[in-house]
Amino acid sequence: MNKILLSLSAALVASVTVFAAHAEGVQGDVQAGAKKNAMCIGCHGIVGYQSSFPEIHKVPKISGQGGKYIASALNAYKKGERKHPSMKGIAASLTDQDIADLAAYYEASGVVEGAPALEKAAPGSEKVNALLTKGNCASCHGESLSKPIDPTYPKIAGQHSDYLYVALKAYKVEGNANIGRGNAIMGGVAKQFSNAELKELANYIGSLPTELKVVPQSRFK
Incomplete structure (x- = not known):
């Protein structure tokens, strides 16, 4: 299984390289991102905010997350590789420059x-x-699961456990128009485990020291 995952990892890195070349020249601007995050702060800027789809869970902490991962995730929603309806709709409305600016801001x-x-x-x-x-x-998320080996991979240490559990289960879903994540590496990893095992992993990872935060917006305090 590890040999298969290493092969898949090499393929993903190659695809990321192609994407990076395509997006070359699109530089993110933190101040511009701060002016474009109106659709983000209503969920990610409220401490304890919960989503009810596909089950109740806290929305992920994204402040302090790696910018290239945020850009990669938004593009995955935009392309339909991630199928959450709300995030797909938001990502579809963003230009490459918008994505770069928001990624820079949240990093x-x-x-x-x-x-x-x-x-x-x-x-x-x-x-x-x-x-x-x-x-x-x-091997992907690095030391203490907070130093990814590739900037397009997320920091996962200290992320909300219930979000991690929902996200991990999504990699196991196939053939659903509204739920699922089409990532070959994570799909291969998640499908090795029962949901009970994924919950144990999520609970442990969520308990770790983290750089991830929810930064409250003044209008929501």
């Missing part, structure tokens, strides 16, 4: 200059460690 959002480095992730239980090894999670 910088909530970042405190001179903040201490994250603490190393505490080890999980024997069962959780076995699941992490089986999924080879650190």
Whole structure:
């Protein structure tokens, strides 16, 4: 299985390289992104905000997330590789410049200059460690699951556990027009596990030290 995942990883990196070449020259602007995030802050700018689709869960923390990952995710919604109806509709309305600006804004959002480095992730239980090894999670998401080996991969440490659980299950879904994520690597990983095992992974990952935040907007305080 690990050999298959490594082959899939190489293929994904190649496709990302092609996308990067296509998008070359589109530079994100933090200040421009701050003026374009009206459709984002209604969910991602409210502490504790929950979505009810496809089940109740907190929307992900995106402040402090890697900008290239945010751009990659928005483009995946735009192309239909990710099938969440609301996110597909929002992403479809964005230009390449909009996506670059929003990605730059959220990568910088909530970042405190001179903040201490994250603490190393505490080890999980024997069962959780076995699941992490089986999924080879650190091979993509890096040390403490917060230093991705490729900037188009997300930081996942400290993300909301219930969101992680819903996202992981989405990689197992096929043939549904409104639910699912079409990523060969993550599909191969997630399908190895039962939903109960995915929940254990999500609970552990969500408990880790993180750079991810929800930065409240003044209008929602």
